[in-house]
Amino acid sequence: MDFAYSERVEELRSRLLNFFDDHIRPNDRLYHQQLAEAPDRWQPVPIVEELKPKARAAGLWNLFLPHSERGAGLSNLEYAPLAEIMGGVPWSSEVFNCSAPDTGNMETIDRYGTDAQKREWLDPLLEGEIRSCFAMTEPDVASSDATNIQTRIVRDGDHYVINGRKWWSSGAGDPRCAIFIVMGKTAPDSPDKYRQQSMVLVPRNTPGLTIKRMLPVFGFDDAPHGHAELLFEDVRVPAENILLGEGRGFEIAQGRLGPGRIHHCMRAIGLAERALELMCKRSLERRPFGKPLAEQGVIIERIAQSRILIDQARLLTLHAAWRMDTVGNKVARAEIAEIKVAAPQMACQVIDWAIQAHGGGGVTEDFPLAHFFKIARTLRIVDGPDEVHRFQLGRMELAKHKPPRAEASARAAE
Template sequence: MDFSYSDNVMELLERLRGFMDEHIFPNEALMHEQVEQERWSTPPLMEELKALAREAGLWNLFLPRSYGEYSPGLSNLDYAPLAEEMGRVVWASEVFNCAAPDTGNMEVLAKYGNESQRQQWLEPLLAGEIRSAFAMTEPAVASSDATNIETRIERDGDEYVINGRKFYISGACRKQCEILIVMGKTDPQNPSRHLQQSQVLVPKSTPGVNIVRAMQVFGYDDAPEGHAEVVFDNVRVPVENIILGEGRGFEIAQGRLGPGRIHHCMRAIGAAQRALEMMIDRANQRVAFGEPLIKKQSVREDIALSACEIEQARLLTLKAAQRMDEEGAKGAKDLIAMIKIVAPNMALRVLDRAIQIHGATGVSQDTFLANMYAMMRTLRLADGPDEVHMMQLGRDMARRAQG
């Protein structure tokens, strides 16, 4: 295994770090202020930074080479250190048009969409002109098993009629969100549970799409993106809005989630790395009981253990990314499951230590630690909870051992 970065990646990473130092870190407070002024709309500062990032050539870096004309030419392994850097600030990935759920939706449209769908929705998403959402999770069923979803997509002539309730639909609260990819059942009686589902494109402005409320995460509403509860009440869209065809929804979901999971893990490592650096700075500067905190053995142990855990997770992430490049998401599924289990839990432990060393400041709004802790705790559920990944990984390993 060779995880050394190419000259091209190192040059991109240097430019990205320079952009973060010049434009992202100094603007964290201002971004928060602008969000508070208009909760559910993209802040003007974000649009300004996006224009600068695109001009700097730091744009759509997440799309791997396999996506051809839409890709900047990077591999998954190439993207890993760039995503890690973006993960150091909650909203940074959006500046570079590398934020979920748009990334996953762009991948779906690039891989599975037809020419008309790409022209209408993929191109403005790639340009950063609109935002999108992915509507799968439902409150009434265990949505970690996508075959459980109950939203109905029924054909009526040349239209599909959609009825159902979704929640924690990230991005749907934002005014700039114009398109939702909705997963539901077109054939609930199909003997194959994996052929009952389909995915359909639903413009947010379609009559019957009702944004009920913004769900909170440990008290955070994560504006301006938000996590909406959405009711689809006799929503009608043309049959041309189906993606790939009826019964292909589960297949699309599996193709979408592999890259999304590893992107989350890359960013989680960046968040943990920043927390470690903050921990070290605090320990060197803060005096307690007559001496700097760094003199305390327990503080030194927290720093050392955090560094070890971050590097372990980073190496596993790089190995998973390399395997994806070589064998695709299916060939890398064991490693993707491993890192999805490991990275959020690692980040939570590191963030918790950083919070403890910062004392009351650590749980306040004065650092990114509390907000990021809430996000990392949510990540243990997003894109499949730990238990599902462990269950499937253990099952697959046991099957292979039996031959």
């Protein structure tokens, strides 16, 4: 396992860091100002649109999509340090056309879509002309177990008819969102509970598709990205809009969520690095009880522990990315589960310590830490809650130590 960055990645990383120094960090305050003053916070933020052509001109566009000719062709391991940099300024990923849920949706259509589906939806997504939504989670069932999903997708001649409710549907609030990837059941009575689900492509303007509301998160409206509650009432789409075929939805979900999970973890590490930077600067500036905060023992301890936690999570993430690249997402599911638990928890802890170092300012919007904490805490739920990943990890670990069936049967007979 050699985690040294390749020459190409080092060059891209240097170029990306320079872009951040020149265009992203200097415009961070302007971004939040434009968003706060916008009459409609769901509309595209001007500075982001202004920076996109510059990112493309710098060769910093569509950096994900491992092993695909349509993106930069970077492996998960190669993309990791780039996603970490973007994670330090949460709005920056869109500048490089590398933001969720579009990255996962583009990868889904690239891997599982037909040529016609790719021409109609993937190409404009890759060009940044449209945006997309992923609709899987539902309010009426425990969606941490995807087999619970109740939305029905029924074949009717040359069409599928969709009925159901979704929420936490990422990206639906963006007016440029033109396509929804929707998961539901086409065969609810199948004895194989993992073959009951399918995924279909639903254009935004399809009759019967209603955005009921955008969900606030910890009191934030979460614009301009956000998550929606959706209602599907006799939504009719052509049969050719199905992805991969009936009964393949769970398979697609597993293929989509693996890279998505690790992308979240990469960005969470960048978020924690930024929080640590802010904590260090704050502790050097503030002088409680006659000496800098940085000289208080508890702060030094927390800064040191933050560095340990961040570096641990980074190495674990790189290992998971390496496993995904070498043995595939399915075989690497244990490593993906490990980092999906470890990285958001690490980020929550580091950000919490940074908030504490900022005192009352830490929970205001004068600093980005409250927003950072909202992102990190939400990550402990999205793409599977911590408890589900721990449960799967525990089962896999126990399986290593269970005796073979024959041996177990012989022992039982004795």
